[in-house]
Amino acid sequence: MNLLERYLQAIGQYLPPATRQDILNELRVNLEAQIDDRAEELNRPLTDPELSQLLQSHGRPEVVAARYLPQRSLIGPTIFPSYLLTLRKAFPLVVLIYVIAQAISLVAEPQQGDLLRGIFRSIVQIVPTLLIFWASVTIVFAVIEFAHTRPGFDTRWLPSSKWDPTKLPALHDATNPKPKSFATRVADLGFHILWILYVLAIPAHPFLIIGPSDWYLRQLGNAAFAPAWATFYVLLLVLLGFQLITRILALNPVFDRQQPVLDLITKALGVTGTAFLASMKTYFIAASPSVNQAVLANVNHWMGVSFRILLVIVSIQLLIDAWKLLRPTLRVKSVLLF
Amino acid sequence: MDTTSNTPSEPQIFDSLRLELRRGCLIVAALAQLRSEHYGYTLRKALADQGLAIEESTLYPLLRRLETQGLLTSQWREEDKRNKRFYKLSAQGETILTHLLAEWNSINDSLHKILKTPTEA
Numbered sequence: 001m002n003l004l005e006r007y008l009q010a011i012g013q014y015l016p017p018a019t020r021q022d023i024l025n026e027l028r029v030n031l032e033a034q035i036d037d038r039a040e041e042l043n044r045p046l047t048d049p050e051l052s053q054l055l056q057s058h059g060r061p062e063v064v065a066a067r068y069l070p071q072r073s074l075i076g077p078t079i080f081p082s083y084l085l086t087l088r089k090a091f092p093l094v095v096l097i098y099v100i101a102q103a104i105s106l107v108a109e110p111q112q113g114d115l116l117r118g119i120f121r122s123i124v125q126i127v128p129t130l131l132i133f134w135a136s137v138t139i140v141f142a143v144i145e146f147a148h149t150r151p152g153f154d155t156r157w158l159p160s161s162k163w164d165p166t167k168l169p170a171l172h173d174a175t176n177p178k179p180k181s182f183a184t185r186v187a188d189l190g191f192h193i194l195w196i197l198y199v200l201a202i203p204a205h206p207f208l209i210i211g212p213s214d215w216y217l218r219q220l221g222n223a224a225f226a227p228a229w230a231t232f233y234v235l236l237l238v239l240l241g242f243q244l245i246t247r248i249l250a251l252n253p254v255f256d257r258q259q260p261v262l263d264l265i266t267k268a269l270g271v272t273g274t275a276f277l278a279s280m281k282t283y284f285i286a287a288s289p290s291v292n293q294a295v296l297a298n299v300n301h302w303m304g305v306s307f308r309i310l311l312v313i314v315s316i317q318l319l320i321d322a323w324k325l326l327r328p329t330l331r332v333k334s335v336l337l338f
Numbered sequence: 339m340d341t342t343s344n345t346p347s348e349p350q351i352f353d354s355l356r357l358e359l360r361r362g363c364l365i366v367a368a369l370a371q372l373r374s375e376h377y378g379y380t381l382r383k384a385l386a387d388q389g390l391a392i393e394e395s396t397l398y399p400l401l402r403r404l405e406t407q408g409l410l411t412s413q414w415r416e417e418d419k420r421n422k423r424f425y426k427l428s429a430q431g432e433t434i435l436t437h438l439l440a441e442w443n444s445i446n447d448s449l450h451k452i453l454k455t456p457t458e459a
Binding site for chain 1: 377378379380382383393394395396398399402420421422423
């Protein structure tokens, strides 16, 4: 019987003090009755291996004890769908808020160290931010889980219990591509903000744009960017500002219909910028007499040619896109005329 | 891609579905059996004798849960020189059992009707 006592002791370790003794007493009686029955069948007391086998079939102590305890999941099946829904809906918003906050911080605050290091730090720091967000949501829902098992808890306010079938998205048109998910739209906006940030940092950190060109500029002697680039920079900021507005609007699927028109306007602005680049005659100027003028003239000429070729390509592309967008409207008008 | 590698075998699927099917029935059976007083071990034996074997580790906690819900009453009493906890169906348990049996009969009837209906090709 020493084995039985040891078995009960092991079970008792996992039981709450309030009910431990009562449960163990009941278990002892039931197991003793089972042992007695078995001994009666065999017409002799059970040997230790037989008793061991009987207890083994009764179950591991921790498993047996667990069955006497209330369900111990942190978030149970009733609350879990709401928990998952909240995480899925809030995750992109958290990322968006984080990106905006980091962008403002990088632009507004004077940088300690270089900008690239600041951007890298922001990207790395999103991991603990997201972990804190996940832990906070989990704690809130664990509290809800604890509360909802109490009498009188109203689950009607949980996100998963409130929905309206009439607000479901319209059926997807098989001929059109699947609309972007909210997470993708948020990611688009986040990356665009990072891109704007990069462009805004260029005047203070020219190496961001020069990069590998630095080698070529050194070949030219002591060359510098022509003043016209400043005008192009303003045009670029206008384009980025317009794209920012379109991406913010894109967060709401209501504006999906206007998106092709907005895309076309964006491309038109891009063509305008390219046209400006193509119209520039001078891209680099001599910053000192030591510059090789022949090479500089050659570079300016071929850059002009490159931008003019690029202008032709993007213009044709813009016309094709405009035709694709306007074709259905023109077709309807021609049908109505006939 | 091989989709069968993670699929449970036929006996595994059967065992899992059988367990689900039996779970509710065992509660009804235990309540019905406790119209007469039993302690844990004799209840288990009585159910097993009538073809409804149930593991001790499942039955004993179940009895305490049903008691917490007010469907059973219990009392410690000495029998054969041992203190035992005897369970019996409470008045509330009697009412719930009646409803559960009606539900079970209704499911049983529906299932029989479905099984008798010829399947469409």
